[in-house]
Amino acid sequence: MQPLSQFDQHDVNISAVNTVFDGFFTIHQYEFQHALFAGGVSDTVKREILERGHAVAVLPYDPNTDQVLLIEQIRIGALASRQSPWLLECIAGMAEGSEDYQAVARKEAQEEAGLELDKLIYMRSYLSSPGGTTERLYLYLAVTDLSQAKDQGVFGLDDESEDIKVHVLPFSDAMARLESEEIDNAATVISLQWLALNKAQLLTGNEE
Incomplete structure (x- = not known):
């Protein structure tokens, strides 16, 4: 085209x-x-x-239980327009010049959720706000076993002032929170919508 x-x-x-x-x-x-x-x-x-440089976000999904893992942390930029600046998000981090985006996704999953990722599927990339920043985000779905994930566990790096809480949710719950706009940050909105569109192919093993 x-x-x-x-x-x-x-x-x-x-x-x-x-x-x-x-x-x-x-x-x-x-x-x-x-x-x-x-x-x-x-x-x-x-x-x-x-x-800012570019960034990577990853949405862990367990097809056996139909659950996703999201993290919660404070985002001070949300304070101006939300009652609570604690957001439900995908795991994410800056690429810091690396083009090995899968390696960045795996590192961030370990730091922010104590999670070892299995299979990674590229979803898409997008420009976060090209009128004001050069940043591009690269989104991945992690098809992984969430049975060992520590729901309500607290993670993050002290030297980066991170205070991160893990939530393991049924996919239907995550989508309901998306519909109610409790989940309203772009990377997570796009990732959940991508999963909703492609979940049937994932479950039948026909994903690319």
Whole structure:
């Protein structure tokens, strides 16, 4: 299938990239011109972009019990729009420059849930918020045995100020919480919806 857009990277001219903040995150200001739909080239545009690097998220699923594992932790950015900033999420972590995303998923599962993953299935990747950050998330489903998972167990790395609680839920419960918007962060929403669409193939062993 041909891309719908008539433009690509060659239709953007970056004239400057300046660092405006360098702390826990880095913020760059891009100065650029781009092709216009009506023809010609835009004036110089300035945009501040959060440079987080890329991230990996993994949703553990046990087909034998039809359960998923989610983690709960505080997300201070949610405080502005939620009664509780403690979110139910997929296991996730920054890739920190690595392109071995499956290895990142396995490491994060051990750190955040004490879980050894079995089979990993790539679901998809997406840009988290391309108007303000370069971050791309890579999503995996882990087909794994959750019988040994420590429901209500607390995990996380002290040196990263992590305080993470594990929840092992029936898939139907997780979907009900998605429907009620208790689960409302993008990686988890997309992962659960992907599982809902593909669960039948997983259970019959016809997944790619």
